[in-house]
Amino acid sequence: TNNLAKTACINIVTLNSVAFYIFIMSASLPSSMRKLVVKTLTSNFRKAVEIQTVPLPNPASGHVLVKNHFVGINASDVNFSAGKYDPSKQPPFDAGFEAIGEVVAVGDGVSQSFIGKSVAHLSNGAFSEFQAVAGKSILEIPSMQPQYIPCLVSGMTAKLALQESGNLKPNEKVLVTAASGGTGQFAVQLAKLAGCHVIGTCSSDKKVNFLKSIGCDHAINISTENLGQVLKEHYPHGVDVVYESVGGETYETCVNRLAVKGRLIVIGYISGYQQPMGVATTTSARGAAALPVKMLMKSSSVTGFFLFHYANQWKSAFQELSDLYVAGKLTCMVDDGSSERKGGFRGIDDVTDAVDYLYSRKSVGKIVVNLASSGSKL
Known part of the structure; x- marks a missing residue:
């Protein structure tokens, strides 16, 4: 009986701790966020996009809200902004498609235990400070290291x-x-x-x-x-x-x-x-x-x-690559642009500069932008 009582007390304390953490997380979330939106179809990425401030989304049923910490830059970002991959898709639409971040809220049908977890995801609209992502699409990662971005x-x-x-x-x-x-x-x-x-x-x-x-x-x-x-x-x-x-x-x-x-x-x-x-x-x-x-x-x-065309293999492929990286058998080189400016690429404002940097042929490895904070340009 005493053991059962102790177990019940521990469970209550645990539940209260989780509830308190969720409350703190929700209380600290902003009411709005910034993101990059394609406003006109052109392969000139800088001219194609604009920064918009929009209300923070609520995760729908089966979705989670991720605070994106790092986003990846791809050569094909300009193909999306030009409409080359899907000519039927007309502006406005969100830009970017890979990020790692922290789950800060969940919708119905998703366990509260996901809140606070570090995750990677591959989904349209990644050039955004926060993003609602289908829970079944998120990929858990051991820590918030930018080196997991290249594995996407x-x-x-x-x-x-x-x-x-x-x-x-x-x-x-x-x-x-x-x-x-x-x-x-x-x-x-x-x-x-x-x-x-x-x-x-x-x-x-x-x-x-x-x-x-x-x-x-x-x-x-x-x-x-x-x-x-x-x-x-x-x-x-x-x-x-x-x-x-x-x-x-x-x-x-x-x-x-x-x-x-x-x-x-x-x-x-x-x-x-x-x-x-x-x-x-x-x-x-x-x-x-x-x-x-x-x-x-x-x-x-x-x-x-x-x-x-191979979405059904993403999770297994990502896991294998992550395991190789953790085991020290794979180098995941990232380039944060620090060779171009003090502090590297930081914040939504620097995404267009990061795309230009990729096409300058100066980068080595995967270009990443740190969205956790904005830096000053030099």
């Missing part, structure tokens, strides 16, 4: 693209373009973990050093070296797998340097993202017309990969 869009794209389309085999030669970027860094490391010889392209000696530090066997600085000539000299029989995100001449070079039975995975074409819709990203229509012959003569293939 960038890491999952690399993992699932190589898994579903790469069919990697030990000792194969894998070429990763834009290898020092947010997703490239994962493709390099995952290919190494699969026992492959990895070649990576980048645009500076600083990035060459970074690629070597994460296990890249051959880093090619395309600012000083000709990609086609280097591949022809060092890999005369071609490369087995290409993880391609640049497009244009780089894409054509990669197609030409595929080995017999080679696989090229197109995960993006950043060289054409800031171009208007309909503008060709290859330098030669004749080269495009020759593609079927090139594929035929090598029994090779070109496959497109778009992460949002």
Whole structure:
């Protein structure tokens, strides 16, 4: 009887503590928030968006309210703002699609135990101080480290693209373009973990050093070296797998340097993202017309990969990447822009600068913006 009474008292104290915490959390929440909204369709991200102050949303049934602490910057943010992925979607609509933060409120049907948890989520409208997210979509993380941001869009794209389309085999030669970027860094490391010889392209000696530090066997600085000539000299029989995100001449070079039975995975074409819709990203229509012959003569293939077609695998992929990071087997390099300004990118106001920074080709790793507080620009 005494034990039952003690247990009951402990449960009451626990419930009271949880209720008190929820009360404190709700009492500290603001009545409004700021977010980035696409107001006009254009690939010029700065012109496409505006900051709006709106009422703080109440989480609907099955949803949670997340206070976003860090958001990720992606090359494809400009594709969303230009309407290239979904032409039927017309402004205004919210921008951004990945963040990590803290659950500060829950809707009906969601356990109160989620309040206070650190979570990651992949959902439209992430460039926002607070965001209502479906409870079934949140991914719990051990701590509020920005290094979990790269495991979302960038890491999952690399993992699932190589898994579903790469069919990697030990000792194969894998070429990763834009290898020092947010997703490239994962493709390099995952290919190494699969026992492959990895070649990576980048645009500076600083990035060459970074690629070597994460296990890249051959880093090619395309600012000083000709990609086609280097591949022809060092890999005369071609490369087995290409993880391609640049497009244009780089894409054509990669197609030409595929080995017999080679696989090229197109995960993006950043060289054409800031171009208007309909503008060709290859330098030669004749080269495009020759593609079927090139594929035929090598029994090779070109496959497109778009992460949002693999939503049913997100949770497992994210968990595997997180586990590798926690185990010290995976580097999740983040770039907060501190090399550009004191304090780095902080607050909603700095998101547009962070997008510009990505396209400046100066960044190394995944660009993140800290929404926890705003910083002053220098």
